[in-house]
Amino acid sequence: MDIKENVDLSDYSTMRLGGKARYLAEADSETKIKDLVSWARQRSLLVVMIGEGSNIVWRDEGYEGLIIVNKIDGFKVISKDDKSLALKVGAGEIWDKLVEWSVKKNLTGIEFLSRIPGCVGAAPVQNIGAYGAELSNVLVELEAYDTNLGKFVTLANKDCAFAYRTSRFKTTDKGRFLITLITLRLTKAKPKPPFYESLQAYLDEHKIRDYTPKNIRQAVIEIRKIKLPDPSVVANNGSFFTNPIIISEQFEELKQKYPDIKGWPREDGRVKISAGWMIEQAGFKDVHDQETGMGIWWGSALVMINEHAKTTADLLAFKQKIVSKVYEMFGVMLEQEPELLP
Numbered sequence: 001m002d003i004k005e006n007v008d009l010s011d012y013s014t015m016r017l018g019g020k021a022r023y024l025a026e027a028d029s030e031t032k033i034k035d036l037v038s039w040a041r042q043r044s045l046l047v048v049m050i051g052e053g054s055n056i057v058w059r060d061e062g063y064e065g066l067i068i069v070n071k072i073d074g075f076k077v078i079s080k081d082d083k084s085l086a087l088k089v090g091a092g093e094i095w096d097k098l099v100e101w102s103v104k105k106n107l108t109g110i111e112f113l114s115r116i117p118g119c120v121g122a123a124p125v126q127n128i129g130a131y132g133a134e135l136s137n138v139l140v141e142l143e144a145y146d147t148n149l150g151k152f153v154t155l156a157n158k159d160c161a162f163a164y165r166t167s168r169f170k171t172t173d174k175g176r177f178l179i180t181l182i183t184l185r186l187t188k189a190k191p192k193p194p195f196y197e198s199l200q201a202y203l204d205e206h207k208i209r210d211y212t213p214k215n216i217r218q219a220v221i222e223i224r225k226i227k228l229p230d231p232s233v234v235a236n237n238g239s240f241f242t243n244p245i246i247i248s249e250q251f252e253e254l255k256q257k258y259p260d261i262k263g264w265p266r267e268d269g270r271v272k273i274s275a276g277w278m279i280e281q282a283g284f285k286d287v288h289d290q291e292t293g294m295g296i297w298w299g300s301a302l303v304m305i306n307e308h309a310k311t312t313a314d315l316l317a318f319k320q321k322i323v324s325k326v327y328e329m330f331g332v333m334l335e336q337e338p339e340l341l342p
Contacts, residue, residue, distance in 0.1 A: 085186055134164075143181040247269075
């Protein structure tokens, strides 16, 4: 096993911040993952598995355990019929490469999730979503190494405790399961309206009426090019804050004070409100904070960018400025989307 020591974690987060990892190794097979976990257990070390680091913020203190970088890639069709197709995908596969493949096959289900950075294995953890679609809508099951049981297991969709931008892998069983493969079922049909407001506006503006997976993907890509900077060019974690979900009574109170507030009713009677809108109203869009070296991307108030920050402490200080001001104005506490490790 090729295990590196004292590795700079800023190279393993698209925010490019963090201390050092005591140990780090890559794994391109289930056997390697099992062997690496065993190696760590023999030394009483904690283990965490990552992909591209697009949804990770490392602490300045670093990580005293073993980091496994998942490199299990590839996808394979396992069943198909006239209406749908199921495929297994390696957790180390690049997510957008999978979306591109599905669109070329004229399959519907994940085209709305185009240009989301990161690897496939991170998708169930976060239950990634965009433009009204979520991974949980198409995931059949996943395979993972259960570090509690010391064996590989298969978990069905219903066993993953999916909710808005979360799952059991992020909450009650954080760190327990090292995801190796996921199985998706995609359909052989066109996406159907109604579409998310900003997406529909783009389609109308460009007079796109043929709602094919290819056309939807291209529209999403063009919208996201403005909203999300390329992490290889501008250090960022994508959307840094989730849209809060509040009770309808609180939303109505806020609407009395802020008539333009953006909200979307949910089936459970609560309302999801726009974090980006509140951040803009709090005066933070396109802000460049010289004190911390952090900023807000001009195309989206949800995206924090590292302009010249040196430490994660800088990032957290800037984040707190935003959180405090939004709470002061709206009485709503913002929650960050990227995971702060360890």
